[in-house]
Amino acid sequence: HRLGIQAFKPILVEGNAIQLHPLTCSAFNADFDGDQMAVHLPLSKAAQTEAREIMLSSHNLLKPATGDPIIVPKQDVVLGCYYATLAKPLAAGETIKAFNDIDELVLANANGLIGYHHLIKIKLTPDGDWLETTLGRV
Template identity: 45%
Template structure:
């Protein structure tokens, strides 16, 4: 049977997609199997760390292997968003076909370090596995500039590495350069409830505070204090 890497290369050449479906029950697993039998298309079954604990890593491996052998279906296993090397090792030891290593809550340097360690672990275990890394988290307020529909899920982002791509990111793609829409010049980001509340909180004055020192609410207050020689 072809490896997942070979399947992905073929799909790229054919300009077709490979579906991934996360499962946590036997019913979901067999639903994916029946759909794969009907479509005759390769498919990836995803298991998050929580789903790996609930469904069972070894159980998932045995089920996929049995379906592959019995039905000849191209079904692959992906450890979907593991956050630790221990989770990655568990997937590798159970012959998963791919790992999505998620270090998005870490600093970029720590993320890169752990992703490299994950790759080194795969080489150490001689595991022919695909490893995808999640780079970092971004604020939802800048998503509109990239025409992204942010609904609390996830958005793919890319880190520029070459000098040319860094220059392009600074000159064209930074949030400060995406204040208005190129099509009509209208604002991209409008104040939402959280932003309005934050602005109010940062600029409001506590009426119970008796002494503020040299803090003023407006330009007029500054001029008044200057004229009365309070400053």
């Protein structure tokens, strides 16, 4: 079927296996138990243009027949999204730290002052209201 052939921008990795993004697996009916896939290279300029403009997986997000989404988060992706957005309750006597922008927030995380699940307050725009959230949600 049409979605069984898609174009990707390769990234070289160590080893002999092709690493496929989990969101693209359903289009190929692929899983991670040792499936085999063929690799074809577009040689002519016309074939390369077609691959870049029509066949990229980012251009094939919906089923052609029904318009239903093909790329749907499942399993590990859903668990990862849930975990990233968890909020840890404040401990006794702990206060919510406030940050003026995302750069300040990321720097505080890099220095170990806050984690992804700590409640924080941040201004997402200079003249905006304070938003109570977590780094994982930002």
